[in-house]
Amino acid sequence: MSQNSIILSTAEYVRKLLTEDKSGHDWWHVYRVWNMARKISIKEDADLLIVELAALLHDIADWKFHDGDISIGPEKAKEWLDQYDLNNEVKDSVSRIIRDISFRGANEEPPPLTLEGKVVQDADRLDAMGAIGIARAFSYGGNAGRIIYDPDIEPILHDSARSYLTNQGPSINHFYEKLLLLKDLMNTNYGKQIAIERHRFMKLYLDRFYEEWDGKL
Ligand code: ADP
């Protein structure tokens, strides 16, 4: 099977698996991450096959919905790839990327990433920013039963995965707890350039949100 066919059949597998997802990890999230990862990969001269497979498979089993088990995603990805005649190095790299980019250890240093891991993580982070990131935050918040805003509830800078997960704050707080921090966490130059633009748009959105909240506009 050609590399291209492996990528396309993996895309089809993930599309079927995630079509029903309501948690912000639907197929179209993966599709956007895949596209963006390809773009960044070419600019950064990363291994495109590893990047594409990791981008496609990165959200097939989110640890947040499996009792914090971070091994399910990488294992499921490996099982999928095992049917193909691919280099073991490729399979291992892909599964390691999925493990490492989703890692949210309490107070722990983030694991070191390969160039390909950095590319996929940037693409995933970019999809939480800008106009799309705003839509995803309110969609996730609505699904989790959270209100959009409450001026009396301050954002919390969660320093542990548990506190981040059990948080029930309004969706606007998520901007301060995560989305506005992403710009300074980008790994690649090209990712950073796009992040700056998306960050600017989120700030603009928040300014406008408060103006409307106060009835000024
Ligand atoms: P990733 O795709 O990076 O793994 P997450 O699983 O953390 O992202 O979240 C999926 C989407 O839901 C992202 O766009 C994220 O910003 C959003 N989200 C996560 N937690 C919250 C929250 N507490 N409030 C609002 N949006 C959230």
Ligand code: NI
């Ligand atoms: Ni994702």
